Amino acid sequence: MNWQAEISEKEMTLLCEYLDDALSIKDRAKFEKRLQQSPELKEALADMTALKNNMRSLPCKPVPHHFTLTRSEAEKARRGLFLLPTFGWASMVSMILLAVIFGSEFIFNNFSAPQAPAEPAAMTLQMEAAPENATRDTGQPVYLLNWMSVGGKGGGGAGGSGLPMGSMAYGMGGGGIAEQPAEDTTLTEPMQTEEITAPTETATPPVEEKITVQPLIFGVREDQLGQVLTIEPDENPAPMVAAVPEVVEPVKEPLIPTNVKLILVGLAAAFGSVWILLKSRR
Amino acid sequence: MKAIMEETELITRAVDGDLDAFNQLVLQHQEVAYNVAYRIMADENAAADATQEAVISMYRKLDTYRGGSFKSWFLRIVTNACYDELRRQRRRPTIPIEPETNEGELVESPEWLEDKSAGPEEVLGSSEIENAIQHCLTGLEQKFRVVITLVDVSGEDYETVAQIIGTPIGTVKSRLARARLKMQQCLKGFRELLPDQFRHITEEHDELAS
Numbered sequence: 001m002n003w004q005a006e007i008s009e010k011e012m013t014l015l016c017e018y019l020d021d022a023l024s025i026k027d028r029a030k031f032e033k034r035l036q037q038s039p040e041l042k043e044a045l046a047d048m049t050a051l052k053n054n055m056r057s058l059p060c061k062p063v064p065h066h067f068t069l070t071r072s073e074a075e076k077a078r079r080g081l082f083l084l085p086t087f088g089w090a091s092m093v094s095m096i097l098l099a100v101i102f103g104s105e106f107i108f109n110n111f112s113a114p115q116a117p118a119e120p121a122a123m124t125l126q127m128e129a130a131p132e133n134a135t136r137d138t139g140q141p142v143y144l145l146n147w148m149s150v151g152g153k154g155g156g157g158a159g160g161s162g163l164p165m166g167s168m169a170y171g172m173g174g175g176g177i178a179e180q181p182a183e184d185t186t187l188t189e190p191m192q193t194e195e196i197t198a199p200t201e202t203a204t205p206p207v208e209e210k211i212t213v214q215p216l217i218f219g220v221r222e223d224q225l226g227q228v229l230t231i232e233p234d235e236n237p238a239p240m241v242a243a244v245p246e247v248v249e250p251v252k253e254p255l256i257p258t259n260v261k262l263i264l265v266g267l268a269a270a271f272g273s274v275w276i277l278l279k280s281r282r
Numbered sequence: 283m284k285a286i287m288e289e290t291e292l293i294t295r296a297v298d299g300d301l302d303a304f305n306q307l308v309l310q311h312q313e314v315a316y317n318v319a320y321r322i323m324a325d326e327n328a329a330a331d332a333t334q335e336a337v338i339s340m341y342r343k344l345d346t347y348r349g350g351s352f353k354s355w356f357l358r359i360v361t362n363a364c365y366d367e368l369r370r371q372r373r374r375p376t377i378p379i380e381p382e383t384n385e386g387e388l389v390e391s392p393e394w395l396e397d398k399s400a401g402p403e404e405v406l407g408s409s410e411i412e413n414a415i416q417h418c419l420t421g422l423e424q425k426f427r428v429v430i431t432l433v434d435v436s437g438e439d440y441e442t443v444a445q446i447i448g449t450p451i452g453t454v455k456s457r458l459a460r461a462r463l464k465m466q467q468c469l470k471g472f473r474e475l476l477p478d479q480f481r482h483i484t485e486e487h488d489e490l491a492s
Contacts, residue, residue, distance in 0.1 A: 004463065009459065012459040013455050013458075016459045016462060017455060022439070022440055048466065051469065052434055052462075056434060058321075058411075058412055058415060058435055061316065061317050061320050063330075064316075067316070067333050068309060069305060069308075069337065071301065074301050074304075074341060077342055
C-alpha cells in the first residue's frame with residue numbers, strides 16, 4: 001500500500017513525534033485512536049519504526065585517533081585571538097563613522113533650506129578704472145556703459161559699497177534701471193565707476209537729492225542710451241571690458257573632504273577583511 | 283549525578299585554562315562527535331578533520347560557554363565544523379586518486395585501499411545496511427541530514443537538537459518528518475538488499491499493532 005500519498009505532512013510529523021515519544025499523554029491517546037482507524041497510518045508507522053531501528057543499529061565508528069590537544073596546539077589555537085575583537089571593533093567604528101558622514105551629507109544636500117548665494121548673480125563691469133581719488137585728481141576719462149533699457153524697474157544703488165555718498169557707485173542688476181523724474185539732464189561731474197554689482201534686497205535707494213536730472217539712467221540721458229560716453233576723452237582710451245553677465249551657481253562644498261571619506265572607506269574595508277579572515281580561521 | 287558534577291568541575295577547570303581538564307572532556311565526547319561528523323560527512327577523513335577543527339574551535343570558545351549541556355554545545359560546534367567542511371568541499375571539489383599500472387592503465391579496486399580488518403562474509407550483512415543507509419543519508423539535503431543524524435543515530439531529543447542546530451523545535455519536527463520520509467523512499471530501492479531486516483521489523487510491528 002502506498003501510504004505516502006494518503007498521509008499529510010502534519011500527520012507525518014505527529015507520527016514521528018509518536019514514534020519518538022514526544023507527544024503529550026492527551027495527544028498520544030488521540031493519535032492512537034486515529035491509528036486504529038487508519039490502515040495507511042498504521043503502515044506508515046511500521047515503516048518509520050523499521051527505519052528508525054535501522055538507523056539506530058548503525059555501528060558506532062571507533063575514533064581514528066584521540067582528538068585531544070597538545071600544549072603546542074593549544075598555544076597555537078589561542079594565538080592571535082586578541083586581534084579578533086580589535087579588528088571587529090575597528091571595522092565597526094569605521095563603518096559607523098562612514099554611515100554618519102554619508103547620512104549627514106545626504107540630509108544636508110537634500111533637506112536643508114536653499115541658501116542664498118554668497119555672491120549673487122552679478123553683472124560686472126570690469127574696467128581699468130583708476131581709483132576714485134586718482135580719477136578726480138588726474139582727470140582720467142571715465143567710461144560708462146549703458147546697458148540699454150532693461151525690463152523691469154528697480155533701483156540700483158550703492159548700498160553696501162561702503163563708499164561715501166560722493167563716490168557712490170551705481171548699482172545695476174536684476175532690478176533694472178530706475179526711472180526718476182528729473183529736471184536737469186546735464187551730467188555735471190565725472191561718474192565714478194567701480195565694479196557694478198547687482199543690488200541686494202537691502203540696498204538703500206539712491207538719495208533723492210542727488211538725482212536731480214530727468215530721465216537719468218545711471219546718469220545718462222535717454223537719448224544717449226546705448227552709447228559709450230566719455231568725458232574728457234583721452235587719446236589712448238583704456239579698453240573697456242564688459243563682462244558677460246554670469247550666473248554664479250553656488251558650489252556646494254562637501255562637509256567632509258573626499259580624501260577623508262576615501263581613507264575611512266579603506267580603513268573599514270581593511271579592518272573588516274582582517275576580521276573576516278581571523279573569524280574564518282577561528 | 284556524580285558524572286554531572288565531575289563534568290561541571292572539568293568544565294570550570296578547562297575554562298580556567300587547565301588543558302588536561304579540557305582533554306578529559308574531549309575524551310568523554312569525542313566518539314559521539316566523530317560519529318555525528320562521520321554520518322554528516324560520509325567520509326572518515328573529512329569527519330576526523332571536522333572533529334579536530336571542532337575541538338580546536340571549542341578550546342578557543344571555552345570562555346563563551348554559558349552552561350547547559352556540554353555535549354549539546356560540543357555537537358553544535360561539530361555540526362558547524364561539518365557545514366564549514368562541506369562548504370569548503372563544494373568550493374574545491376577533490377578528485378580521487380586512481381592508481382595506475384606501469385603501463386598507465388587504471389587499477390580498479392586497488393589493493394592498498396582494501397580494508398583488511400574483517401572478512402567480506404563477516405561484514406556483508408551489516409555493511410550492506412550501513413552502506414544503503416549512508417547512501418540515502420548522503421542524498422539528503424544538509425539540513426535534513428543533520429536532524430535525522432542527531433535524532434536517529436545519536437539519539438538526541440528534539441529540544442537538544444533544536445539547541446544544537448539553533449532552530450525552533452517546530453522546525454526540528456518538520457525537518458525530521460521530511461527527512462524520514464525521504465529516507466524511507468530512498469531505502470525502498472534497497473529492499474532487495476535488505477529483505478530480512480525490513481520484513482522482520484515490519485512483521486514484528488504488524489503483530490504489535492494487531
